[in-house]
Amino acid sequence: MSVAKKEYKRITVKSLTEMKQAGEKISMLTAYDYSMAKIVDDANVDVILVGDSASNVIAGHETTLPITLDQMIYHASSVVRGANRALVVVDIPFGSYQSDSKEALRSAIRIMKESGAHGVKMEGGVEIKESVKRILQAGIPVMGHLGLTPQSIYKFGTYTVRAKEDEEAKKLKEDAKFLEKIGCFAIVLEKIPAKLAQEVAASVSIPIIGIGAGGGVDGQVLVVHDLLGMTHEFNPRFLRRYMNLYEEMGNAISQYVDDVKRRDFPNEDESY
Known part of the structure; x- marks a missing residue:
């Protein structure tokens, strides 16, 4: 069923909530530089994520862990200059928020002030609640990220599908509701069963963006280098390549x- 789309000159966190309420799916892609951001933005993508996946596709690291806060700010400031319509969200990199809520706030403030971005994204649920709360209290929009959380790859030991077991699925549902309750404006669910993702999307009022989480959520996100086929060795089940x-x-x-x-x-x- 097609849904009449409201025209937005600039996407905001409020716009995303309106899209969910109207049943309009949300499109989200990564970008890491001005030129790519301009292309993505001109194509009317709703949200541009300056992902810590830059560590992989730009810098060639095996994981997202090595990228620094300074590097994320550099990428984000480049993207912001190329985006006139999309909401720009920036990953707070590993080690910049997990252990100290004051450091988390300093990291988020630096991203917002030095890049001009519109919000930040953080991986984790209740375990990072103090960091999330402190950032939200400063008036900075926060997008959550649950399921497969790449910054915790050494804890999991694998990039396999998460929350297949009842206990982990229950915690994910609780974390999603908790993140909504404390004020996150949206949540990314990565590589979890489609049925579970659909249940989470139905249980909260904030948008749920999926990557490898089926079509029953409120929107989708992919790494733009994967979508365009610039990477050729990464072939997960959830990836649709639109070019080579x-x-x-x-x-x-x-x-x-x-x-x-x-x-x-x-x-x-x-x-x-």
Whole structure:
């Protein structure tokens, strides 16, 4: 069933709640630089996530853990300059909020002041409640993240589907309701059973954004490099590739190399 969409000049946290209430699905993609942010924003994506996945797809690290707060601020400030419509949310990186709520607030304030972003995202539930509360009390919008939480990969030891067992599923439901209660404006659910994700989305009034969490939630998020096929070794079940840029870009660059070697580039029309 199609849903009449309200036109938004600028997406806000209020806009996302309105979308959920109207039954309009929310689109969310990552971006890490000005040029990509401009493309994503011009395509009317609702939320741009400056994800700590930059640690993987930009810096080449195995996990999201190595990226620093300064690096996240650099990426976020670049994205903000390219986004005129989308809500820009920034991951607070590992080690910048887990152990000390005062440090968490300082990290969030730096992100907001130095990048111009519109909100932050944090992984975890009740265990990070003091950090979340302190940031919210400062007037900074917070998006939660439950299920598979990549910053805790060494605790889990695997990127497998989370919350398949009753006990973990129960905790996830409780954490979602807790994050809603204390004031988070939305929650990302990553790699959990679709039925559970749908139940969570129905149980809270804030938007639930899924990645590998089925279609019964309020919106979807993907890493833009995966969607465009710029990465080619990462093939999770939840990923739909809309292009194969790895191959197309490789072919274009190879053609450029050949043209230079054959002295075909630049030609007379391309010279001054």
